[in-house]
Amino acid sequence: SAVISQKPSRDICQRGTSLTIQCQVDSQVTMMFWYRQQPGQSLTLIATANQGSEATYESGFVIDKFPISRPNLTFSTLTVSNMSPEDSSIYLCSGGGHMNTEAFFGQGTRLTVV
Amino acid sequence: KQEVTQIPAALSVPEGENLVLNCSFTDSAIYNLQWFRQDPGKGLTSLLLIQSSQREQTSGRLNASLDKSSGRSTLYIAASQPGDSATYLCAVNGNNRLAFGKGNQVVVIP
Numbered sequence: 001s002a003v004i005s006q007k008p009s010r011d012i013c014q015r016g017t018s019l020t021i022q023c024q025v026d027s028q029v030t031m032m033f034w035y036r037q038q039p040g041q042s043l044t045l046i047a048t049a050n051q052g053s054e055a056t057y058e059s060g061f062v063i064d065k066f067p068i069s070r071p072n073l074t075f076s077t078l079t080v081s082n083m084s085p086e087d088s089s090i091y092l093c094s095g096g097g098h099m100n101t102e103a104f105f106g107q108g109t110r111l112t113v114v
Numbered sequence: 115k116q117e118v119t120q121i122p123a124a125l126s127v128p129e130g131e132n133l134v135l136n137c138s139f140t141d142s143a144i145y146n147l148q149w150f151r152q153d154p155g156k157g158l159t160s161l162l163l164i165q166s167s168q169r170e171q172t173s174g175r176l177n178a179s180l181d182k183s184s185g186r187s188t189l190y191i192a193a194s195q196p197g198d199s200a201t202y203l204c205a206v207n208g209n210n211r212l213a214f215g216k217g218n219q220v221v222v223i224p
Contacts, residue, residue: 031210042214042216043158043203043205043212043214048211092157094158097148097207097211100145100146100165100166102146103148103205103212105160107156108157110155
């Protein structure tokens with residue numbers, strides 16, 4: 001399967017600031033997804049990143065808080081805006097996983113907000 | 115809404131024992147089911163993908179079965195090793211999105 005390079009792998013950020021997470025795929029993928037994993041919990045889908053159009057957000061997540069870009073079929077970014085300690089989580093990007101295709105994940109970004 | 119449950123939540127086994135991890139899901143209308151491994155603070159590594167038309171998949175010491183009609187999958191890890199210590203996540207693919215269980219946290223004791 002394809003390989004996703006995600007960065008940064010971890011960061012410690014001040015309350016009120018923003019962090020942009022990048023994911024680069026080594027081949028073109030139709031669909032990319034962004035997930036959040038809060039401590040001790042499973043993965044929750046934030047949004048589907050659509051190439052050439054706005055991202056599709058899940059209930060409870062809004063574009064102002066988590067703006068997403070998808071300029072082409074190999075790259076996407078997620079920004080966590082105006083951070084608070086409640087945003088401390090692991091954020092993961094994913095490709096594939098639609099229809100009968102295999103899903104693959106980046107290495108994750110471990111975010112701590114202080 | 116798809117609900118995915120993994121039992122047991124955590125288990126410890128001595129090295130060499132076989133591991134049996136269970137996953138159940140509520141909606142049988144799925145494309146496939148995928149098992150992942152996650153090490154602490156890291157991303158997910160895909161272990162096995164079972165299409166909805168398949169009954170099982172094998173890779174080395176790993177074997178995963180799927181009974182779609184009853185909404186169950188089981189991951190078997192033969193002859194466990196300390197390096198198998200991790201959290202194992204089951205993800206069900208339906209409606210072009212993955213629904214995850216909370217995971218089976220495994221510790222293999224040397």
